[in-house]
Amino acid sequence: MKTQAASPAGLSPMAPRELLRRMFDAAVASAQPSLxxxxxxxxxxxxxxxxxxxxxxxxxxAMAQAVEQHWAGPLSGLVVTRYGYAVPCERIEIVEAAxxxxxxxxxxxxxxxxxxxxxLREDDFVLCLIxxxxxxxxxxxxxxxxLADKQALSRALLQSGATIREMNCVRRHLSAIKGGRLxxxxxxxxxxxxxxxxxxxxxxxxxxxGPTVADPTRCADALDILQRYGIGxxxxxxALLETGAGESVKPGDPRLARxxxxxxxxxxxxxxxxxxxxxxxxxxxxxxxxxxxxxxxxMGTLLAGIARQVADRGQPVAxxxxxxxxxxxxxxxxxxGRGGRNVECxxxxxxxxxxxxxxxxxxxxxxxxxxxxxxxxxxxAPDTLARAWALGINPRASLANNDGHGFFGALGDALVTGPxxxxxxxxxxxxxxx
Numbered sequence: 290m291k292t293q294a295a296s297p298a299g300l301s302p303m304a305p306r307e308l309l310r311r312m313f314d315a316a317v318a319s320a321q322p323s324l325x326x327x328x329x330x331x332x333x334x335x336x337x338x339x340x341x342x343x344x345x346x347x348x349x350x351a352m353a354q355a356v357e358q359h360w361a362g363p364l365s366g367l368v369v370t371r372y373g374y375a376v377p378c379e380r381i382e383i384v385e386a387a388x389x390x391x392x393x394x395x396x397x398x399x400x401x402x403x404x405x406x407x408x409l410r411e412d413d414f415v416l417c418l419i420x421x422x423x424x425x426x427x428x429x430x431x432x433x434x435x436l437a438d439k440q441a442l443s444r445a446l447l448q449s450g451a452t453i454r455e456m457n458c459v460r461r462h463l464s465a466i467k468g469g470r471l472x473x474x475x476x477x478x479x480x481x482x483x484x485x486x487x488x489x490x491x492x493x494x495x496x497x498x499g500p501t502v503a504d505p506t507r508c509a510d511a512l513d514i515l516q517r518y519g520i521g522x523x524x525x526x527x528a529l530l531e532t533g534a535g536e537s538v539k540p541g542d543p544r545l546a547r548x549x550x551x552x553x554x555x556x557x558x559x560x561x562x563x564x565x566x567x568x569x570x571x572x573x574x575x576x577x578x579x580x581x582x583x584x585x586x587x588m589g590t591l592l593a594g595i596a597r598q599v600a601d602r603g604q605p606v607a608x609x610x611x612x613x614x615x616x617x618x619x620x621x622x623x624x625x626g627r628g629g630r631n632v633e634c635x636x637x638x639x640x641x642x643x644x645x646x647x648x649x650x651x652x653x654x655x656x657x658x659x660x661x662x663x664x665x666x667x668x669x670a671p672d673t674l675a676r677a678w679a680l681g682i683n684p685r686a687s688l689a690n691n692d693g694h695g696f697f698g699a700l701g702d703a704l705v706t707g708p709x710x711x712x713x714x715x716x717x718x719x720x721x722x723x
Contacts, residue, residue, distance in 0.1 A: 303570055305649035305670070305720050305722075306649070306651075306668055306670070308566075308567070308570055308572075308611075308720060309649065309650070309651040309668060309718055309720065310651070310704075311566050311570075312563035312564075312566045312567060312611070312613075312651075312716075312718050313563070313651060313653055313655075313665075313704075313716055313718070315562040315563050315565070315566045316559035316560065316562055316563045316655060316713070316716050317559070317655050317706075317709050317711060317713075318562065319554070319558055319559050319561075319562035319713075320348075320485060320554035320555075320558070320559050320655065320711040320712075320713045321351070321710070321711055322348055322351040322352040322354070322355045322485070322554075322710070322711065323351070323354075323355050323358075325485070325553040325554040326352050326355040326356065326359075326418075326483060326553055327355060327358075327359040328553075329481075329483050329551050329553050330356065330359055330360060330416070331414055331416065331481060333361075333362060335414060335479075336362070336414040337412040337414075338410055338411075338412035338413040338414065338478075339363075339364075339365070339409075339410075339413045339414070340360065340362065340363065340364040340365075340413075340414050340416060341364070341365060341366050341405065341406070341409065341413060341414070341415050341416070341478075342356055342364055342365070342366030342367075342368065342381050342415075342416045342417075342418065343366050343367055343368060343402050343405065343406070343415060343416075343417050343418070343471070344366075344368040344369075344416075344417050344418030344419055344420075344423075345368060345369045345370070345398075345399075345402075345418075345419060345420075345422075345423035345426045345427045345497055345500070346370065346418070346419055346420030346421055346422045346423040346426065346485070346497055346712065347370060347371050347374050347388070347420055347421055347422040347656045347658075347708075347709075347710065347711070347712045348370075348374075348418075348420035348421070348485045348710055348711045348712055349368040349369065349370045349418045349419070349420055349423070349426075350368060350370040350374055350375045350376045350378070350383045350710065351374075351376050351710040351711065352368070352418040352420065352483065352485070353366070353368045353376075353378050353381040353383065353418060354376045354377070354378050356381070356416065356418070357378055357379060357380055357381060363380075364380055364381070365380060365381070366380075366381040366382070366405070366416075367381065367382045367384065367398065367401060367402055367405055368381060368382075368383060368384070368418055369383075369384045369385070369386050369394075369395060369398040369399070369402070369426045369427065370383060370384075370385055370386075370422075370426065371385065371386070371387075371388040371422055371426065371658075371708075372385045372386070372387060372388075373385070373707075373708050374708045374710055376710065384398040384401075386398055386425075386426050387425065387426075388422045388425040388426055388658075389422075389425050389443065389447060389661060390425065390440050390443045390444055390447075390661075391425045391426070391428030391436065391439055391440060391443060392428075392436075392440075393436060395425065395426045395427060395428045396428050396429055396430075396436050398426070398427070399427040399428060399429035399465075399466050400429055402427070402466070402471070403429070403465070403466060403471070403474050406471070406474040406475045406478075407474065409475055409476075409477070409478035410477070410478065411477045411478065411479075412478075413478040413479070414478065414479050414481070415475045415478050415479065415480045415481070416481055416483070417471070417472070417480060417481070417482040417483070417500070417501050418482075418483055419482055419483070419484050419485070419496055419497045419500065419501070420484070420485035420487065420496070420497065420711070420712050421485065421486070421487025421488070421496065421497065421656065421712035421713075421714065422487070422497070422656070422712060423496070423497025423498070423500070424456075424457060424460050424467065424497050424498040425443065426497075427464075427466050427467065427471075427497070427498075427500065428464075429464060429465040429466040430463060430464065430465065431463055431464065431465050431529055431534070431535055432465075433525030433526070433528060433529055433534075434463050434523070434525050434526045434529065435523075435525075438523045438525065438526055439463065441523075442459070442463075442520070442522070442526070445518075445520045445521075446459065446518075446520065447622075447661075448621070448622040449518040449519075449520060449621065450518070450584065450619050450620065450621030451514065451517075451518055451619065452582060452617075452619060453488055453489070453495060453617050454488070454489075454492075454495050455514045455517075455518075457494070457495050457498040457499070458506050458510055458511050458514055459511045459514055459515060460498045461494075461498050461499065461504050461506070461511075461537045462506075462507075462508050462510075462511040462529070462530060462535040462536070462537060463511075463526055463529060463530075463535055464498065464537075466500055467497070467498035467499060467500050467537070468494075468498065468499055468500070468504040468537025468538055469499060469500070469501065469502055469503050469504055469537055469538030469539075469542065469545060470500065470537065470538055471500035471501050472500070472501035472502070472538070472544070472545050472548040473538050473542065473544040473545065475501075475548075476543075476544040476545075476547070477547065478547070479547045479548075480501055480547060480548040480549070481548075481549055481550075481551065482501045482502070482548070482549070482550045482551070483550075483551055483553050484496050484550055484551065484552050484553060485553060485554040485555075485711060485712060485713065486552055486554065486555040486556065486713060486714075487556075487617070487655075487656070487712045487713060487714040488617065488714065489556075489579075489580030489581070489582050489616045489617055489714075490580050491552055491555050491556075493550045493552075494506075501545075501548055501550070502545075502548070502550060503537075503538055503539055503540040503541070503542060503545055504537035504538060504539065505539065505540055506537070507533075507536065508529070508530045508531070508532075508533050508534075508535050508536055509530075511530055511535075512530045512531065515530075554711065554713055555579070555713060556579040556580070556615035556616070556713045556714050556715075557576075557579040557615075558713075559615065559655060559713045559716065560576045560579055560613045560614070560615050560716075561576070563613055563716070563718065564576060564611070564613055567611040567613075572609055572610055572611045572720070573606065573609075573610040573611070574610065574611040574612075574613060575606060575610060575611070575612055575613065576613045576614070577592075577595070577612055577613065577614040578614055578615070578616065579614070579615040579616060580615070580616045581614050581615065581616035581618070582616055582617060582618060582619070583618055583619070584618065584619060584620070584621065585618035585619065585620050585630040585631070585633040585634040585637065586620075586633055586634065586636075586637035586688060587637070588618045588634050588637075589633070589634040589635060589636065589637030589638035589639075589640075589641065589652075590637050590638070590640075590641045592612070592614065592634070592638055592717065592719060593637075593638045593639075593640075593641030593642045593648075594641065595612065596612060596638075596642065596645075596648050596650075596719045596721055597641075597642065597645060597648075599612070599721050600645060600647050600648055600721045600722075608647070608721035608722060608723050609720075609721060609722050609723035610721050611718060611719065611720055611721070612718070612719040612721065613716075613717065613718050614715075614717045615713070615714055615715055615716060615717065616714060616715055617630070617714050617715055618630045618631075618633075618634055618715065620633050620660070620691060622691050623689075623691065624689060624690030624691040624692060625690060625691075626687070626690040626691040626692025626693070626694070626695060627660065627661070627662055627691070627692060627693075627694040627695060628660040628661065628662075628691050628693075628694070629659040629660035629661075629662055629664070629666075629693050629694050630654075630659065630660060630715070631652040631653050631654055631659045631665075631666040631667070631693075631715055631717070632652065632659055632660075632664075632666060632667050632693025632694050632696070632697055632703075633688070633691060633693045634652050634715075634717065635650060635651075635652040635666065635667050635669050635693065635697070635717075636684065636687060636688050636693045636696055636697070637688060638650060638652075638669060638719075639669050639673045639674055639684065640674070640684055640685065640688065642669075642671075643674070644671055644672065644673075644674050644675060645671060646671045647671070647721060647722040647723075648669075648671065648719060648720070648721055648722070649668075649669060649670055649671070649719070649720045649722075650668070650669035650717070650718060650719045650720070651666065651667070651668050651669065651704065651716075651717070651718050652666045652667065652669075652715065652716070652717045652718075653665040653666025653667070653704050653706075653715070653716050654666060654712075654714070654715055654716070655709060655711065655712055655713045655714060655715070655716050656708075656709055656711065656712035657705075657706040657707055657708055657709040659694070660694070662694050663705070663707075664694055664698070664703050664704065664705050665704045665705065665706045665709075666703075666704045666716075667693070667697035667702050667703050667704055668697075668702045668704060669702075670702075673700065673702070676700055677696065677699070677700060680699060680700070682696060682699055682700075684696065
């Protein structure tokens with residue numbers, strides 16, 4: 290059953306799905322590198338020597354392209370991005386590698402990137418372009434750890450329910466390039482890192498595991514995390530952590546004295562862009578938070594409870610309105626479904642709403658990839674559960690099997706965007722009709 294969202298007098302009604310898509314598109318557009326990178330480029334007077342561009346992440350190629358288009362002087366460099374996320378560049382080499390489980394292409398690119406930073410001088414300027422996904426795209430293990438070890442560890446962490454902060458702590462202490470090591474390799478050159486944040490709280494050390502920033506965490510912290518989730522380690526990796534040989538670059542290290550960071554795009558501004566679209570359509574918009582974390586299914590249940598209170602009680606605000614949130618939930622995979630934190634959140638939300646007639650929703654990742662699927666997320670409508678039952682699909686069984694992608698795909702409600710070439714994490718929107 291198709292419905293239209295009620296609109297204030299003087300405004301044409303808009304189908305809920307159309308409004309949800311417009312809000313998502315606005316969130317993604319607000320974080321496009323062509324918009325957010327140019328204001329943060331160095332002035333010509335700041336670069337006396339060479340300008341070297343390096344970086345990694347799902348947005349790094351588009352960021353590199355923005356640099357090329359707005360920097361008239363000579364430059365060179367290398368960035369690595371996810372397969373399918375490359376864009377044409379003339380002076381900066383673009384390498385594609387695997388995400389979320391790393392591969393040999395990423396390892397080779399990381400090794401070449403470190404080599405590119407050798408021998409830099411004090412008057413050289415390094416522009417480092419970092420965005421979400423960089424952790425997997427720069428998999429350079431410390432001696433004693435193999436790429437196969439890192440691949441197995443990545444899979445285990447992704448299925449464990451660990452937060453992105455916990456996963457990146459482990460990664461930093463087994464890496465030859467993360468945890469400040471990339472910036473240290475650039476010393477004594479000046480380093481400016483431009484960050485597009487995909488992590489709750491926007492902490493630079495958690496964006497791509499902080500290759501250019503100091504890391505106050507210790508090897509012992511990484512060991513505690515692995516023990517907490519029951520994740521085993523090969524002998525070489527365990528030795529690095531237990532002996533402290535895997536310690537990252539710490540605050541106060543003189544090699545980072547000339548390294549600075551600038552946050553150029555973040556989840557909050559993406560949510561604000563979406564909120565403006567809602568307001569332009571006549572709906573009050575409320576941002577519940579840009580850094581919500583927790584199990585995806587629990588988050589979905591909680592968001593449904595808030596939406597029902599708004600719809601049925603007019604508390605804490607009255608409908609019609611839009612509720613927006615961002616952050617990064619987690620999925621503890623126990624079934625054999627295809628995972629995906631946004632679709633898992635949305636399926637749990639659908640179950641808790643139980644077909645509420647005035648609530649519609651969308652949950653998607655702004656990078657266009659939810660979990661390991663080339664699917665951004667999905668839509669929710671009042672008839673979602675009824676349509677599933679009509680097809681012989683048990684919604685609770687799908688949730689128990691971590692198969693949100695299979696569930697929404699069968700209904701034709703999957704959102705497929707292709708590469709967005711940016712990443713400001715999860716986007717969730719609920720429309721409560723009046």
